[in-house]
Amino acid sequence: MAMALPSVPMSARRRRIRSKMDVPLLIPLAMGALEFLLLRIPPSPAPPPSPLRHRRRAAAAAAADAGILFREKLLYLEHELGVDPSRALALNPSLRSAPISSLRSAASLLLAFGLLPSDASRVFSQHPHLLTSDPSLSLLPSLRFLLGPVAIPFPHLRSAVLRCPRLLASSVPLQLHPTLLFLRRVGFVGPRRITAHTALLLVSxxxxxxxxxxxxxxxxxxxxxxxxxxxxxxxxxxxxxxxxxxxxxxxxxxxxxxxxxxxxxxxxxYFSFSLEGRIKPRHRMLKESGLAMPLSEMLKVSDGEFRVRLVDMRLRKFDEYWEDNS
Structure with missing residues (x-):
């Protein structure tokens, strides 16, 4: 005899069938709700830039700016000051990092004291360290010393500097002033005082x-x-x-x-004349002729005038010999 299965109430069977039918309908609704929620969620902020990358970019920008400024400095040295940049940098490496304003300050000070741009070129070419020195501590004391204690007239200052640019590179208390006192004891005072022509002695x-x-x-x-x-x-x-x-x-x-x-x-x-070029040749000609003359007459005249005098002396000597033996 077959065993009877338990019966399922009709209301429960209908609910089960309805739930199976609703599943396909619920999936789109759930997806739409998810998209809605995703749209409502704010986007995540971008990650902050890497500190290392930021430093690299800043360094690259700074290097580019420094390169431009360095090129500007080289052009100023060569075209406005007339200074060889390669030689100046070799003698004064501080020029690489010095601002161009310090170079302009040094040049402006020389111009203010009556020197020409070409004069400044000569000074800085021989002493490029003056370009990076504080002008108020290097150039200015020397210029004031030449005008003050040395008493070189302002119109002659340029001549003194051109004859010896080293005057502007020498220390006043350690070099210029002690030498001035010594030279005054020798006798360089009054009419024989130091002038623009003899100021170069101050650097000795x-x-x-x-x-x-x-x-x-x-x-x-x-x-x-x-x-x-x-x-x-x-x-x-x-x-x-x-x-x-x-x-x-x-x-x-x-x-x-x-x-x-x-x-x-x-x-x-006598010491100013060339030994090989003038003193020896003229002494030899006098000796060969058996003649003599004072040093000043022997050396001061030109070669042509010396020969004329030598001929005159020979003729006079011949005349004297002829008179003595006639």
Whole structure:
């Protein structure tokens, strides 16, 4: 006998069938609700830039700006100051980082004291460290010293600087002032005071340059007074080298020419003439002719005039010989 299955109430069966029918309808509704919710959710913020990347970009921008400024500096040095940038940078590496305003300040100060742009070019080409030095601590004290204690007239200041740009690169308390005091003791005062033509002596070292040269002149038999008079009459002697100029010429004067060093008192400019180019050739011509003349007459005249005088002296000597033997 077959076993009877339990019966399911009709209301429950209808609910089960309805729920199976509603599933396909609920899926689209759920998807739409999800999209709606996604639209309502704000987007996530972008991640902050990497600090390393930011620093790299900033460094690249700074490098580009620095390159532009450096090129501008090179153009200013070459075209406006007339300074060779390569040489200036080699002698003064600080120029690479110095602002162009410091270069302009140094140049403007020289122009304010009467120098021309071409003069500034000469000064900075020889002493490029002045371009990066504080002008109020480097250039200005030297310029004021030349105008003040040295008493070089303002119109002559440019001439003094052009003859010796090193004047503007020398320390006033350590170099210029001590040397000025020494030169005044030698006799460079009053009518013989330091001028634009002799201001270059101020850059000489008293101990290493000036005193050894004065000592050498005294070793020739000159007194202190005569030595001082000699350099006052011919200040350029103090710029000559003892070994390359003074000693060879003094030895030739006394040993080869047979003259006394006392003659230098009358003609101290002897040391200014070339030993090989003028002194030796003219002494040889006089010696070959058996003649002699004072140092000043022997050296100051041109070659043509010297030959004319030499011919005149030969004729006079011949006339004297003829008269004595007639």
């Amino acid at each position: 070292s008293v101990e290493r340059t000036l005193i050894p040269k004065l000592d050498f002149l005294r070793s020739l038999g000159l007194s202190d007074r005569d030595t001082n008079k000699l350099v006052l009459r011919s200040p350029s002697i103090l710029t000559f080298s003892v070994d390359r100029n003074l000693r060879p010429k003094a030895e030739f004067l006394t040993q080869q020419m047979g003259r006394d060093a006392v003659e230098l008192k009358a003609f101290p400019q």
